[in-house]
Amino acid sequence: MYTPHTLAIALMMMITSAVCWGSWANTFKGVKNYRFELFYWDYAVGIFLISLVLALTMGSTGNDANSFLNNVHSADNANIISTMVGGAIFNLANLLLVAAIDMAGLAIAFPVSIGIALVVGVVSSYILQPKGNLVLLAIGVVCAVIAVIMDGKAYGSLPIAGGAVSKKSIVTCIVSGVLMGLWAPFVARGMTHGNPLGPYSIAVFLTLGALLSCSIWNVYFMKKPLVGEPVDFSGYFKGPVSGHVLGLLGGAIWGTGMVFNLVAASFTGVAISYAIGQSAPMVAALWGVFAWKEFAGAGSRAKLYLAGMFVFYGFAILLVAKANG
DSSP: OOOOOSHHHHHHHHHHHHHHHHHTHHHHHTOOSOOHHHHHHHHHHHHHHHHHHHHHTGGGSSSSTTSHHHHHHHSOHHHHHHHHHHHHHHHHHHHHHHHHHHHHOHHHHHHHHHHHHHHHHHHHHHHHSOOSOHHHHHHHHHHHHHHHHHHHHHHHTSTTOOOOOOHHHHHHHHHHHHHHHHHHHHHHHHHHSSSOOOHHHHHHHHHHHHHHHTTTHHHHHHHSOSSSSOOOTHHHHHSOHHHHHHHHHHHHHHHHHHHHHHHHHHHHOHHHHHHHHTTHHHHHHHIIIIISOTTTTOOHHHHHHHHHHHHHHHHHHHHHHHTTO
């Protein structure tokens, strides 16, 4: 299987994962009058299919013990189950994050959820796999959290931002963030205990767990959505072709980011790879600024916060990368 042999390649793969994680939501923004719960079915299929394709290609170069199918055959069942549980947790966190954005707006939901997820994920992953310089890693995480807060401040300074934020929306943000940070330790366990899974195998079982859990989480939210009216599954078959295509594309983009992040983690450790991958809000902000013109007509305060976000995320990436040394 292919794995990076230098820090430069691993860092490039981690940055690519951040780009993918910060970009996939653009596919949903391209769909009109189509509920996210329906879009999400294609998205879940997309993340699994791209993980499987990459496992059977990049993950199957050579026929040694580390190749995808041989690795799955030799891995402990407990690691497979742990990884699928991690996928189910991620899936619930992702659905709650979108609901939180609908309820509280991006300015509140994204910084709170992703900020909590970054801290929980990096700290818990480091406890399970203590690899890298702890001091530099901690400073890098703090910089990333500051950057996420500034991202929220920038959105909050826009004229269109504001409005009442309910207790329900804040609780949803917090629960989403904790869950979003908790799937990483399950992955770390699957990669480090007993007969471990390789990065490509991890990606396949993580996304399979996410896909299978849709029959629980997504069905529940279709019947009892946190935002809007209940959705009937017949709406999926009546949905636009573009919605299905963009859903699969969005899943493929996120799934590619996941595979690259895990493959890089085999070189740097999960804590470092996860931390850099979580710089996705910076990528999302770039899309907002240049593609969706979200900051058109923004005041100096919003632009100042935005500039600060990029600076602190830059420091975070450099410090976390340096922690590997």
